[in-house]
Amino acid sequence: MNFNNIGIIAPIFDAIKEIGYTEPTEIQKQAIPIILSGKDIIGCAQTGTGKTGAFALPILQLLTLETKKNKNPRALVLVPTRELALQIDQSVAGYAKHIAVRHLAIYGGVSALKQIDQLQKGIDILIATPGRLLDLVSQGHITLSDIQYLVLDEADNMLDMGFIHDLKRILKLVPQKRQTLFFSATMPQAIRKLADSILSHPAEINVTPVSSTAEKxxxxxxxxxxxxxxxxxxxxxxxxxxxxxxxxxxxxxxxxxxxxxxxxxxxxxxxxxxxxxxxxxxxxxxxxxxxxxxxxxxxxxxxxxxxxxxxxxxxxxxxxxxxxxxxxxxxxxxxxxxxxxxxxxxxxxxxxxxxxxxxxxxxxxxxxx
The missing domain is CATH 3.40.50.300 (P-loop containing nucleotide triphosphate hydrolases)
Incomplete structure (x- = not known):
């Protein structure tokens, strides 16, 4: 099985091949067709299972196939740390090499001026840490009313780092009618409760039990x-x-x-x-x-x-x-x-x-x- 077999269109498939990926990981095999069908997802997957590709590839495809385009972001990926925001942005850059989709990572700890400049030019996929996102929303630099796809990545870490109140504020700013993709390495009761409050009839995916360690x-x-x-x-x-x-x-x-x-x-x-x-x-x-x-x-x-x-x-x-x-x-x-x-x-x-x-x-x- 390759990425083409699970519904990825030619320009994105070509970019994946150039990066050197030929076979989808287990989470990608399961998640990509479901996301392309428009369903919400709750996914339990560790770092290193190919989770970024599982949500980024279908979102890129769905955005590419749409004719409507404006300055406001249409996909929002929320992450707990700056490093993860940069990593996802780099992956999206590779996947989007042959398509016209604009993406940007915003995070604290650096000047916001470059980020604001990019936002003013228009963005399709916004990858953000909660604090910087809310800062730029409050300053009028970001509007979340056009978000169609919302991703919460490493939700367990976001709760551990005390972002729950920020998440609730952000959820009030995005449209209720949207597709939500929720990923967490662990699924304790608090995470399950959060997922239940924001997802609508989600498909559930579990990949690699957390207790397993690589044989190598x-x-x-x-x-x-x-x-x-x-x-x-x-x-x-x-x-x-x-x-x-x-x-x-x-x-x-x-x-x-x-x-x-x-x-x-x-x-x-x-x-x-x-x-x-x-x-x-x-x-x-x-x-x-x-x-x-x-x-x-x-x-x-x-x-x-x-x-x-x-x-x-x-x-x-x-x-x-x-x-x-x-x-x-x-x-x-x-x-x-x-x-x-x-x-x-x-x-x-x-x-x-x-x-x-x-x-x-x-x-x-x-x-x-």
Whole structure:
């Protein structure tokens, strides 16, 4: 099966082939025909399952086939972080290479002037974080009355980050008659309640249970005292100097402290977290992607939107409080059939967290000494 077989028109299909995609992922196979038919969707899918293509491709097609066009956006994609907004915008740019659809990502942390300038020229697909969107709406730069397609991506993270009130304000600004596509990596009761309040007779799609981890990822755990973690990490990084490594810490301050400690030991790294400016985060991510630096330290929220196709190694410097976050973290490696490694450091006080992770994934992590 290819994208043409599930209803994608030739100009978009050609762009996908040029990017190098030939086979749709499971979520794309299920979602694209449903979205093209006009139904609402609630989709449970993790990062890395091809979710962006699942909603962006049919929306691009539906917009292309319409003759009506004006300056106001007709599709709105709401996301929790700047990084994810940029990532989706880049994907849309690739898919839309041969069609006349205008798109823009707007987010906080940078000057709004360029974003306002683009909006004034007219936009078809608007990818936005809630805060910046509401700012520009209140200033009169954006009108949401022509929205036909509304996407909520990573809805669980939007709730975790406290965007629920912003979401409710935005929902009052878009037409009631619209197609709504709702995606979340997890589906707790609060998310289900939100989905029920905004969707109309949705089709439900579940792809890759959150408890499953890719077979190609080699996972192991080090039992270690908290104060010895940095020395062990330094040893691993110095031994494997040329290997790109994404390191997860639980807190922003912890990420900064770790980066400074590594620097003193001669290991160059960069950090991305919520206290960093958008430019600093983007520069760090670009340097990591192009290999200028090989070590990137991130908190979970900042890491949303990091999509590196051949990332060989992830290290959990701190174990996450939420077991499902472990699956999302290590899912950054071992993509598209490639092999990957995932190391976890576990101190005495973190052992209950490890037990919860092992219960979720269904096996005990091998111990490395």
């Amino acid at each position: 990822i080699s996972q192991s755990v080090f039992f270690i005292e908290k104060k010895e973690k940095t020395a062990l990490l330094t040893k691993i990084l110095k031994k494997e100097k040329q290997i790109q490594t994404l390191i997860f810490t639980r807190t922003k301050h912890g990420a900064d402290r770790l980066s400074k400690s590594l620097s003193k030991s001669g290991v160059v790294s960069a950090c991305i977290h919520g206290n960093k400016s958008q430019n600093a985060r983007q520069n760090a991510l670009t340097s990591f992607k192009n290999g200028t630096i090989n070590v990137l330290i991130a908190t979970d929220i900042a890491a949303r939107g990091i999509d590196i196709s051949e990332l060989p190694q992830v290290i959990n410097y701190d174990l996450p409080e939420d077991s499902e976050t472990y699956v999302h973290r290590i899912g950054r490696t071992g993509r598209a059939g490639k092999e990957g490694k995932a190391y976890s450091f576990c101190s005495e006080e973190e052992k209950p967290l490890l037990m919860k992770i092992q219960k979720l994934i269904g096996f005990q992590l091998p111990i490395t000494k």
